[in-house]
Amino acid sequence: MDQHLLMTVVLAGIAVVATVLVAFPGLFSDNRAEQRQKSIGARPIRTLNDASRDPNARRKQVSDSLKDLDKRAGTKPTLEIRLTQAGMTWTRRTYMLVSAGLGLGLGAVVFVCGGSPLVAGGSALIGAFGMPRWMLTYRRNRRFKQFRHYFPEALDMITRGVKAGLPLNDCLRAIAREAQEPVRSEFRAIVQAQGIGLPVGEAAEKMAERMPIPEANFFAIVIAIQSKAGGNLSEALNNLSRVLRDRKKMEGKVKAMSSEAKASAGIIGCLPFVVGTLVYLSSPQYMSLLFTTDTGHMVMLGSAVWMGMGILVIKKMVSFDI
Template structure:
């Protein structure tokens, strides 16, 4: 059991990291607002119209219940098939109960390797969902400028926005084509455009999609030229992708150094555990050594998170 003094020391050590993470979170929210303002300025939105855009953007950010949040996460990962969702829930439940059973009833009979595996088993479905979400967002980000160009051409040819979206749904492949098909399906059901676009933005969750949704909402409610704004947004998205690719090239050495610094301690621990277990006996069998090992692992994780946050540069 961990004594009170050790817990106090650990909390005292973690406090600066928690403060830093809070600062990073607040900075991230501020940067999102700055990105929205910058996009408005670059596409020619006047200062007097910005309040209308923020008012339309605000309902998109409203808080959701846990169930709606879970459904939203699955939508963002493209896992909307009920069979896939049921399988994920079953696997998640089985892994959770299996790990809980091992750790609660067999803890004293398990070696360190089995304990580590049992601890991380329940996180495998979440890791799969996270990977699918990132993969899908990258595909959407690549398709989005092409979609905007197609909408601009359709608008300049005399189509309305509804007709342009119908054309996109037929011509574009998944995942973006599938999302636009869902938009058209909801339109035929008579759902309001504001609700449809909010749901569309929730499923896609990329900054450009948020601005696209806000632009359509304002245009449908107040009128105005839509094609020039979407054309400029498409140009900015392509510039952003080019800048991100160049930034990755220029910061490759720094990112490799950060990854090495983050993984080297864990790699060293793994090497000592598998190839020199005698030297790890103090950390695995002695209560003081276990406390030191736990504190060290927690600090390593926080350090890796901070390194990743420091290297996250966006345009």
């Protein structure tokens, strides 16, 4: 088959898939999120009754709250939830359009620059599926990191306000006005959820769903326990803030101790590219076989695959979870 015809078929197939995604966005949507949103208003509000007086009932309510939060944390988030976690206002259709545009654009650029149809097709797949996912993951992780950095300050604000006699709702509103992003937007969502009649415990649980990190999960657990079983909220939040700060210090110590291993991993990862560049500058005819022959292309492809696997293994070895 002619190369130009093959490339045309590949690009046409990608265009057809993108058109179907745009015309029928509901084909890949997850109805569970919509059902959960509809069930918010009909969700029964559990009352304490005499649970605050009975230690066994209090322990049962706390256990049920922890199991409920753990079950929600184990569910895989949908695309809409991941976009919200990244702080993006895109819809599913916008994400699909951007993915299709990146795939078609990258494939066309590689093909016009003289790449083979196979390389152009692979570039189109990378642009359509790899680049948008990487961008979304990067923005989510960056937002989570910013939330971890400013969240202890928000807990301190709540602790000082509760000790001064302010209601919890007023403390949450103060954080929604004065805190740094993304803490401010998350607490603003809690205040807005309370404005439509959602209890503060459930609003905190939803923040833990939008921010699936241990810090937000701890906060949701503390608020849920306090709203159902009572207790000293200022002391609990003060202890939580101290624990989060200790975790941050421990992360800094681990980062300092693993810096040597990470530097070694960076040197090992860059060494093949540096050596290849030096050899090409000294002996261009020797290295040109990799770019001008089919065997060279296969060797470069295999080397890239093995290099990627090695980098992933090294990254896993030098990454530590606190």
